[in-house]
Amino acid sequence: MSNQNLNQDNHGHSDDHGHHKETFISKYVFSMDHKMIAKQFLITGIIMGTLGMAMSMIFRLQLAFPDMKFPFFEGIMGHWGKDGKLDPNFYLALITIHGTIMVFYVLTAGLSGTFSNLLIPLQVGARDMASPFLNMLSYWFFFLSSCVLVSSLFVDGGPASAGWTIYPPLSALPKAIPGSGTGMTLWLVAIILFIASALLGGVNYITTVLNMRTLGMKMTRLPLTIWAFLVTAVLGLLSFPVLLGAGLLLIFDRSFGTSFYLADIPADMAGGIERVGGSPILFQHLFWFLGHPEVYIILLPALGITSEVIATNSRKPIFGYRAMIGSILAIAVLSFIVWGHHMFITGMNPFLGSVFVLGTLIIAVPSAVKTFNYIATLWKGNLQLTPAMLFAIGLVSFFISGGLTGLFLGNAALDINLHDTYFVVAHFHIVMGSAAIFGMMSGIYHWFPKMFGRMMNKSLGYAHFWLTFISAYCVFFPMHFMGLAGVPRRYYANTAYDQFSTFVDMNVFITIAALIGGAAQLLFLFNFFYSIRKGKKATQNPWNSNTLEWTAPVKHLHGNWPGDIPHVYRWPYDYSKPGSEVDFIPQNIPEEGQTDPLQEMASQHNH
Amino acid sequence: MSETTTLTNVKTGTWGGGKSPFSISYGKLMMWIFLLSDAFTFSSLLVAYGFIRHSYASNLVTPWPSPDHVFNHFPFLHGVHLPLMFVSLMTFILIFSSVTMVLAVEAGHRMAKKEVGMYMFLTILGGIGFLSCQAWEWTQFITGTHEGRMLADGSIFHGANLQMNQYGPTPFGDLFFIVTGFHGFHVLSGVVINIIIYLNVLGGTYEKRGHYEMVEKVGLYWHFVDLVWVFVFTFYYLI
Amino acid sequence: MKILNRIQKTSFIFATLIVLSLGSFAQTADEGAKLFSANCTSCHSINEKIVGPPLKNVHKKYDEAWIIKWVKNSQEFIKSGDAKAVKVYEENNKIPMTSFATFTDLQVKSIIAYVKAESEKAPVASAASASSNVATDSETETTDLSDCINWLMVVSFLLLIIVIGLMISILEKLGDIKGKPSINWIRINGFLLLAFLILGMAAVVWEFYYHTKLTVNAQTPASAHGVIYDSMFNITLVLTGIMFVVTQVLLFWYGYRYKHSDTRKALYYPDNHKLEFIWTIIPAVVLTVLVVRGLQTWSAITDRNQNDKAQVIEVFGYQFDWKMRYAGADNKLGAHDFRKMGVWNELGVDPNDSASKDDIVTSELHLKVGQPVVLKFRAKDVIHSAYLPHFRVQMNVVPGLPTQFIFTPTVTTNQMREIMKNPTFDYVLLCNKICGSAHYRMNRKVIVESAEDYYKWLSTQPKLVAENTATAESDSKALATK
Secondary structure: OHHHHHHHHHHOOOOOOOOOOOOHHHHHHOOOOHHHHHHHHHHHHHHHHHHHHHHHHHHHHHHHOOOOOOHHHHHHHHHHHHHHOOOHHHHHHHHHHHHHHHHHHHHHHHHHHHHHHHHHHHHHOOOOOOOHHHHHHHHHHHHHHHHHHHHHHHOOOOEOOOOOOOOOOOOOOOOOOHHHOHHHHHHHHHHHHHHHHHHHHHHHHHHHHHHOOOOOOOHHHOOHHHHHHHHHHHHHHHHHHHHHHHHHHHHHHHHOOOOOOOOOEOHHHOOOOOEOOOOHHHHHHHHHHHHHHHHHHHHHHHHHHHHHHHHHHHOOOOOOHHHHHHHHHHHHHHHOOOHHHHOHHHOOOHHHHHHHHHHHHHHHHHHHHHHHHHHHHHOOOOEOOOHHHHHHHHHHHHHHHHHHHHHHHOOHHHHHHHOOEHHHHHHHHHHHHHHHHHHHHHHHHHHHHHHHOEOOOHHHHHHHHHHHHHHHHHHHHHHHHHHHOOOEOOOOOOOOOHHHHHHHHHHHHHHHHHHHHHHHHHHHHHHHHHHHHHOOEOOOOOOOOOOHHHHOOOOOOOOOOOOOOOOOOOOOOOEOOOOOOOOEOOOOOOOOOOOOHHHHHHHHHHO | OHHHHHHOOOOOOOOOOOOOOOOOOHHHHHHHHHHHHHHHHHHHHHHHHHHHHHHOOOOOOOOOOOHHHHOOOOOOOOOOOOOOHHHHHHHHHHHHHHHHHHHHHHHHHOOOHHHHHHHHHHHHHHHHHHHHHHHHHHHHHHHOOOOOEEOOOOOEEOOEOOOOEOOOOHHHHHHHHHHHHHHHHHHHHHHHHHHHHHHHHHHOHHHHHOOOHHHHHHHHHHHHHHHHHHHHHHHHHHO | OOOOOOOOOOOOOOHHHOOOOOOOOHHHHHHHHHHHHHHOOOOOOOOOOOOOOOOOOHHHHOOHHHHHHHHHOHHHHHHOOOHHHHHHHHHOOOOOOOOOOOOOHHHHHHHHHHHHHHHHHHHHHOOOOOOOOOOOOOOOOOOOHHHHHHHHHHHHHHHHHHHHHHHHHHHHHHHHHHOOOOOOHHHHHHHHHHHHHHHHHHHHHHHHHHHHHHOHHHOOOOEHHHHHHHHHHHHHHHHHHHHHHHHHHHHHHHHHHOEOOOOOOOOOOOOOHHHHHHHHHHHHHHHHHHHHHHHHHHHHHHOHHHHOOOEEEEEEEEOOEEEEEEOOOOOOOOOEOHHHOOOOOOOOEOOOOHHHOOOEEEOOEEEEOOOOEEEEEEEOOOOEEEEEHHHOEEEEEEOOEOEEEEEOEOOOHHHHHHHHOOOOOOEEEEEOOOOOOOHHHOEEEEEEEOHHHHHHHHHHOOEHHHHOHHHHHHHHHHHHHO
């Protein structure tokens, strides 16, 4: 990678954007334009998301109707769905790949990849990313990674099946389960490619935000989206390398007979080599050092998008701008010292557990501040309830519900009985899954006109929102109670212990809600792809927003603005400012008395 | 960009936008960020090392070997107990190559093409020297000593591989290979990049461009690799 | 007992059970039942496919000699090229079945006898399960009426969506013709937000009312520390519950109350430090309460000093079952070594250690009420997690890294049955860390009983080493000659 870093000078970030002729390939495939790359990320993410969602439908059917046969299973999964019965091994494969796809491919690359790429240059006022070439590479690593992951579905033994957390020894011993063979190897390859993509992207995002802000765009005038993307990129850059290290050691354990993560494994189970001396828990420490910041890598961009959408559509400044930045930073810092709360019951030293409890629960403070600030922003606003706004409100609702259950799980004592039960499933599907998806949807509805120059259909958007919102709550809320009854997650069926059979009705209910929610996404898919071609033409600033991206023309230009890059004179949240006739004042409108940006800058400096 | 050029003469806030807050090019900033991130990769390996080693703290059956007694060989001085002498030599070579790199960068600021070329060449030599030493060190480690270690079935095992080693617990050898190997891989790629840049220097690419920033960037990388080695040396060999 | 060896990995016994046998006497079937439940159930059942295929009527498909060969070493059998064996292997996704080399022919036959007996009564027994997977391939699906209704609901719901969609699009077209929108979306959505708040809160209350009683927290905790656990849980529930209601109500109420109107302008209100200070402090105070209480609870539960008087029981996890080892009279477990894991000695107990002489290995966990126990966990292959929800006990079971959990059971199984008014209730030890295909079946009964019953039960359990002395000796001889 260093090689690419060094050679980028040759690939010009020159001033003559837009001069060279564009062919189909350079415009749509190997594009170096950040707006095109954003669309590529988005569409790949949507395709992966559809796949991940389809998988969840299959295992939801299995969970609700463990005794029933679904002949179409054999049609889509071949011998894994023989006679219409889902194979238990493939059930594990499905949940593993569902988790991997959703966490990494949809909510990391699809969400932050899309909107960081689209919004960073446009909102800070830059012609493109710092290095368009690395940006392109970032996408293509991601694409390659997606292909490898999808291809792992078709190998002998099936794809990786050790859960998305791939704890060794299960993932390290190819003989432990069928999915730990070739499928696991491909999973690791895919993730390493993914890490490469994330790092290339992250380097670019940070550099662009720090180095390429337009004149007057002080850090305290950045929209909260940009703050969120910046912090997300930093989190990614510091945590993904650790997963790389962890993955490297795992590959050695799997393929070269080392014992980093393996202890006391007899030779016949480990490829003829006795494994002694390593520690399975080491992997968990390394994994969760990534894994926990990863939660915020997913969540922060969604919160950033929400801040922007809520402020714009409330026609009010976001309440407590500086507190919002502060809480983003606090969350980011804390997220690095709380990974142990995923490991309370690994037999860790109780004192160490206490430290992690403290850190974990402290995160609730900045999260609470963010929530209250959102609510305060709505107060006495003039809410334009667009689909994007509804999704943003939905996010806040999920953030509250899921965040509060985090207080149970973050408390080591309570975690004893809740760890790895459906309570956990409910918790993270609400706070990380649904909330982040809602942030992503909010972003798509809000910036669709920026991306494609057309509007999405509003009524379909409303239907999409309400169906998704209601079904998501119907799916995940009842799961808390299953968890409290001790039903473990990752169970193929809840038939093996009599007490769990009381949840048959609930499982059926959840599955039906999930199917409805899934069907609602078809509305979205239709709306999305239909509107790309046939949607109403968008105006330049359809939401009367203040940020810089809406000062760029609807038709995409290489280099974003036809003339000079606009200069910035104010923060992005001057909505409904007293004394102004319109209820929004874009960032590039000077304040009274400010005419020359250079003067303004100079005078501020003199204060 | 045009704004940037007009602005450089105006007094503006450091973070006011329109210019780099650190007054460096985006390429160098990216290199810094990349190195920060790469530092975390190394940290993960070193943490793994610390974690596993710590778990042997009270293990008397298979104690963690003392590096003094494992890395005590020196080429041509067979049978002499020279703890860590050879590693120290390697460290010295690498640090020395960092010094020549500094000189190359400095010469670049003066646009002295010949000097840049010369110091780059010395740096490359240093890198290759380090890699050769590492190759010898690995060979020594893999071949092992005459005494070896008696196994449960009475046979004697010499040297080390990824599955076991004569010196101590399996992870001792595994970590040696992965930590120094990963670092060696970085040195190797550093040498390759240095060679490319060296050729560019000779070809006059940077002379034409008007600045030797590429040399600075590889310099950053090279110092980083050097710094990492200091940590590897400290944690793996000294402690 | 010697025959109760189980070395199960990801595997299935396909043909274990097929019998042409002439006389399957009740006794052999009984013996077979024991063997079956001890060795086969983690991968096989009579009627359902689990990891391995259902075994119903397998005795009709294969002859006895074939089955015996398969059970004893299926991999070798497949390699020998037997067409049937290869077919079975491929039909089951090439997952190898564990070899049971130690079974005698007679034992395999007894299992076959059991399967035969079960196959014959199976149709009645399995009538309840919606679609028993009978080995004759061509049976039809049986679907419950309620499932039909559910599906109908889904379909009609989808239809309803389509109809609404059509209506909306017509209304919008009308609006376009008239020049002003005929649907006021903002109003509709505002009302929907309010409706969602009210209905949602009602649903939450209903959920709590209706489903709380199913949770273990609603039941009497079966262990001493369960009481403080539950009180901690309730404190958290109340505090978070208040937060939940307040914030959700405000969120949706404001969503409704401040929906767009052309006559109103939003309030420019970017900041209020006092307000922000207040709502930083309030969560901080609440969290301090939670942290302090939480840590008190945590350190009380994990206090290792309670160790001294606790009775030692080892819980050993492997794919896909549990074994318990009781320390015997000396309350000391014998040494163990993973290299010693073998056919009769799955736990790798060192037979030469004097402490292991009186160790007892069982497949049920029996606990004496009121007696503190320390469960020592060990795993053979991958990470498992021992989860006893009724006791508020969970601990990961990690290969190569011993862990433990100390607690005191306080309610016997019989008492709990009375409390729950459920005469069939049993405590359970579940596996709660993904470990493979039969993960979901990896559980064992836990029985808490009076001292009297406990000792009675324990005395019927054979001692591991004594029972296997002959084997152990020949093992060590074999080692010595090596």
